[in-house]
Amino acid sequence: MLAFTELLGMDDNATIFFTFVSNICRLERGIVIKSTGSRYRVLYGDNVVIDCYIKGKLRIKELRTTNPVAVGDHVLFDIDEKSGSGIITEVLDRRNYILRKSSNLSKHSQIIAANIDQAFLMVTIILPETPVEFIDRFLISAEAYRIPTIILINKTDLYGESELARMDYLESLYGKIGYQTINLSLYSGTEIEAVKQQMKGKVSLISGNSGVGKSSLLNILNPALNLKTEKISDYHKQGKHITTFPEMHQMPFGGFVIDTPGIRGFGVVDMDRNEIYHFFREIFEVSKDCRFNNCLHLDEPDCAVRAAVQNGKIDPLRYRSYLNITESDNRKYR
């Protein structure tokens, strides 16, 4: 029986075979949509949610994590006849996952979410202002995890001339590097349909500073969610540490969106200082022409990156993000 499920874990396409085998071992397959540490809500089929827990030790390969099961995980579970709860017996191979260190001292990390198709980074020019460095910290993490990212610039209804100029600047800056941006206003309804089209049939992660409009967007996409949104006056209440668990919301038009409230950013565990530039696409591209192949693009002679900043090929703000991230303790953004 175990051999069968092991086999299945390696072959995601064996649906017919799986159905056949599951009839024998009575194991069902589902997707974890919420994890609260010890209990898991697992979506079975399109609309059955089963409360699950773990019994004993799960067979998890190589990872040292504080949580064995995360949102987005595909799992096999068994039904406990007495309680009606599900018992997760196996986590199927993850296509990808994002991590954060569970604490600065700990060698263990926490899986925030797994099996993500794409990320949406929501930013705003005002109320609040999203700094370019914040965007870049997110993008390099996503790049390292190979998760395609779309930048949503929200609250365009509030923008005057200078904000619109800033918006155009960001759009062109990130557009040149190959990131898609969507200019959005939830209040006037602009481009919401475009976001929906992008999300359709996929597992998306949504991230961004507090107050940019993430919950508001999810409420529009799926009114049944009825998520709590923030009042403008609450913006500066930074540092309030609400411990919430990431949650995966099902979208009525098909697809899922993972919301990570309370998680200010995710980082790449153990990203080396000398590989950070690999995840700045345009810097990496140009770095091939540096004189030294271990060039960090700081003050080395014949650095092609610095030359490209000089002649405008690389945006100075991106280079500054790179310097700040490289020079600072890069653990900060974990």
Ligand SMILES: Nc1nc2c(ncn2[C@@H]2O[C@H](COP(=O)(O)OP(=O)(O)O)[C@@H](O)[C@H]2O)c(=O)[nH]1
């Ligand atoms: N003017 C304007 N306000 C918005 C827009 N989208 C969201 N908001 C407001 O921004 C505030 C924060 O939104 P919320 O969804 O809680 O942000 P979150 O912290 O990212 O989840 C709320 O008061 C929303 O009503 C928009 O497109 N235009």
Ligand SMILES: [Mg+2]
């Ligand atoms: Mg919110």
Ligand SMILES: [Zn+2]
């Ligand atoms: Zn260089």
